Amino acid sequence: MNFKSLQIEMAGPVAIVTLSRPERRNAIDESTVEEIGRFFESPPQEARVAVLKGDGQHFCAGLDLEEHARLRRTPVQFMRMCQRWHWAFDQMQFGGLPIIGALQGAVVGGGLELAAACHTRVADTSTFFALPEGQRAIFTGGGATVRVGRIIGPGRMVDMMLAARTYDAERGLQLGLCHEIVASGQSFARAMEIAQAAAKHAPLSNYAMVTAISRINDMSTTDGLFTESLMAGMVQSGPEVAAGLDEFLQKKGRRLEVTQ
Template sequence: MDYKSLQIDMDGPVVVVTLSRLGRRNALDEATVEEIGHFFQNPPKEARTAVLRGEGPHFCAGLDLEEHARLQRTPVQFMRMCQRWHWAFDQIQFGGLPVIGALQGAVVGGGLELAAACHTRVADVSTFFALPEGQRAIFTGGGATVRVGRIIGPSRMVDMMLAARTYDAARGMDLGLCHEVVPEGQSFQRAMRIAQAAAKHAPMSNYAIVTAISRINDMSTTDGLFAESLVAGIVQSSPEVAEGLEMFLQKRSKRIEPT
């Protein structure tokens, strides 16, 4: 696919995906959402992990309101557009490739919905989070009620929108919107280190981590425990396990230490 809004670069086993709509603060139009979905549906075979970032000072300013106003979509057209966003972001969350989000500046509206689909989110101190849809006379449509609501809870999401709250990086980490805060300008470097380390994990283990945990969380307790045992049985009996166990038994594996 010929990408116009994404820049794709390989760095060893890590594929770096850069939102490249600098003049629009990386706002998401229909074409960009399609590019995101198609890329993560079929990433490079040599990629073991991915880093998703935005070009310039902002990660993503959300829905491209200029396109939204120009197209004047009907309710059905907008519903179908939302479903394409759901499909595209599902390719990130459930596609099987670990995706590390490198955040800076605006992570708002659809940008927060996009970030919430990433498996690990590193923010620098310039990052701020908001869901300003209420102030724009619209409603979330890219999955926030599911992904963001499950991170911070539905009550806090309602408050976040009604009170027009903007959270800085530190508060965002307290709430789970990001997992780590680093000095300004360093989120990409830190995200790359995480991605490079994760790329050394067994592919089957990484696949289980990023595809099973969220789905199991949607299940009842008994169904979740059964699904966990099923996934564990498949992963633990894969050929990759023998090498990892041998390294551990020979004390050649890295010690577990705080990071």
């Protein structure tokens, strides 16, 4: 795959995906969103987990405002553009490849929408979260009303935008915008640790985690429980099941330890 705004590198079973427009603080233009969607729609066969990071000090500054101003999109063109973002971020959230986001600096606007489509988010102490759409006279269009609204709740999302709040990493952790905070500059290293460990899980277990849980959350109780049982049955058919259980029963598997 040939990309302009993404760099892809394999580290064993981990695909490292880097947004590489640091001169624009990794803002997302039309071609970047297409590249994100194309990559996660058909990642390399050998990839078991992906780590997504931004080049430079910032994860992502959201919509490319320079391109947006230049193109003077009509309402219909902007609607269509938002739908391409939805398509791309759906490939991330539901494509089946676990994605660990390595956050630092700005995770704002469309950058927060991008982060919210990652399955695990590791922030460093420089990370900050905002939805400054109101300040730019636009509205969210990359899925924040759904993904961020579900993480922090719709009422808080309204407040976050209306009161123009910028949350630091600590507040983001309390609200679920990130799942762990590490020292400045360390989010990629920690994301890689998580990714390498998750890559050892049975692929079907990972598939179930990243595709089923949020879908089930959208269902009624009976549909959710039924879908869970189907998914559990599918995972149970994987070739690694016997080995995984045997490892535990033979007392070779690692015992659980408390983590952050």
